[in-house]
Amino acid sequence: MSADMTEAQGGWLATDQFQQARDQVPLVYLDAIPARVDPNGSVTHLGLLLQATSSGILNRTFVSGRVHRGELIRDALVRHLEKDLGPMALPRIPLAPQPFTVVEYFPDAEKTGFHDPRQHAVSLAYVVAVDGDCEPSQQTLELAWLTPVEAQNPDVLQEMTGGRDRLLQMALGYLGIMP
Amino acid sequence: MSADMTEAQGGWLATDQFQQARDQVPLVYLDAIPARVDPNGSVTHLGLLLQATSSGILNRTFVSGRVHRGELIRDALVRHLEKDLGPMALPRIPLAPQPFTVVEYFPDAEKTGFHDPRQHAVSLAYVVAVDGDCEPSQQTLELAWLTPVEAQNPDVLQEMTGGRDRLLQMALGYLGIMP
Amino acid sequence: MSADMTEAQGGWLATDQFQQARDQVPLVYLDAIPARVDPNGSVTHLGLLLQATSSGILNRTFVSGRVHRGELIRDALVRHLEKDLGPMALPRIPLAPQPFTVVEYFPDAEKTGFHDPRQHAVSLAYVVAVDGDCEPSQQTLELAWLTPVEAQNPDVLQEMTGGRDRLLQMALGYLGIMP
């Protein structure tokens, strides 16, 4: 939520109007799973962000955020990847708009198993190869590059909230690299 | 826009709030292209709705509409297909959430070539097999089942506005049946 | 292999030539995962075939088989689904050729984790809704309809060989229904 306040151009009023929109309609979101890849396209590592929630709990997540009004999906992908990974990350934005899945986050944690207490969000999910140097933002404590095997360690999956542990496994299945 | 007024539960106020949301964020939309199919899955006909716009112009379109807050994508697909094709249409909702493409409609007709003067909409596009009897709603003047060849007739494509002629061709490409 | 002998039109010679082809090039295969679905497209059950291998071991598998020379993929899907599920199964063949994944089976079990001791096969994988009554063939001992939760029971996954336990999980991820 703090991100939306930061982004709002008109300050308090804009954020208030955004809150009203959030109560009226589902939001368009993106989930981008950063990946290190071999020359033949094999994914060797996935990038997980270690973030502190507003209540101080640590959790691992992907690059994620909403699409602004008037913004292209591919520009929103660039914006969120740069915000979270820094300006030298050199993400390879997917060429086609078809996502590998669409995730439906609801305030009701039971509805789909994908949970966002703030809002109903419909998120287009992509795996994004990242070639450059990543400098996680201040909000992010750490960016960890984990092998597919490491990423599926129960300890890691447990640190992913809101269903992101399932999204990770869906991404691995899409990539053809399940355990 | 009339559809949103009809759907709004709180009348004038609700519609006003929806208008505010529409000015703040992109809306989550669906495009569903009805199809008649052979037993081996070959698409023989596509369903095009002939509708009159508020300014009295006729145009051909697909089943289309927004996802409500709190609503699953697959339930929104059922709702829109039943609204436009009647309760006996027996649509076969896709098993997986992955759309064949994502269409970005903007009030600025030049931005992507997909145009919606009312709003920025991000639309998940699906082809939906329809087995049953279709009774188009009053708002729809006619439902025409066209063969892929007929659907690509320049006269037909010309009656599709907002970029839907291109979406039709993208759907045919996805189905493997380009001219 | 017995299936190929049965199918071969020229008897011994044809099978011998097929064996030579198998030693020269990868074969085009299909994996079709049968599914029971709700009216809104939600998958409620997956169909697993219980088969006995030539060495007498029981294992669970999907509908699977090769594409013949001169045969359309969608016709091969119909043929294999009818062969394994009977003529009244009424499978809903996917409208588009895009598979949810491509599985690479190798005689070397380590290469991809997908293993076929007989051949290198490149298999297009689809989930196929099945509406009708299924009568498994003689070669199949049983067709079990399992819920997604039941299908992911470790005891069930253990009965799936050649990597099909992973393909099952990839299919569930594609369908948006991971545990």
Place this chain on the structure above:
Amino acid sequence: MSADMTEAQGGWLATDQFQQARDQVPLVYLDAIPARVDPNGSVTHLGLLLQATSSGILNRTFVSGRVHRGELIRDALVRHLEKDLGPMALPRIPLAPQPFTVVEYFPDAEKTGFHDPRQHAVSLAYVVAVDGDCEPSQQTLELAWLTPVEAQNPDVLQEMTGGRDRLLQMALGYLGIMP
């Protein structure tokens, strides 16, 4: 066919066996459409190879070829892209095995509209971003980078045989950039 002779390790005998395989089963093929992309993933140009057929006719085509027995799809993609574009092309192999479409080429030109007089081939089609310098091989007369608009020029489409003009349009639809 000359390519297969060149590649065959056992000379005449191997090629003869390959010819027998080709008469028995469909071959696993790849179509890779090279693309130049902007930092936000927008495709700016498509790469078309100008080749002379054995009968001396010029035609435009994509990078294309078969998957060898024992070879991973992603390694075959690298091999064919390097062979046709040179060792400095730096192709970005897709991360996931899901192709954007599957093309069925038949000796019978009427069957699907995709035609290969030599064989039945089932081809997985991908768009592949190419970052580096391309040096087309001797067999290729020219590599032309065309904008999507230029690539859809009727004169260009006419120079593409075997249905590749349609595959080009299917690729553009998948990329979201139809005319």
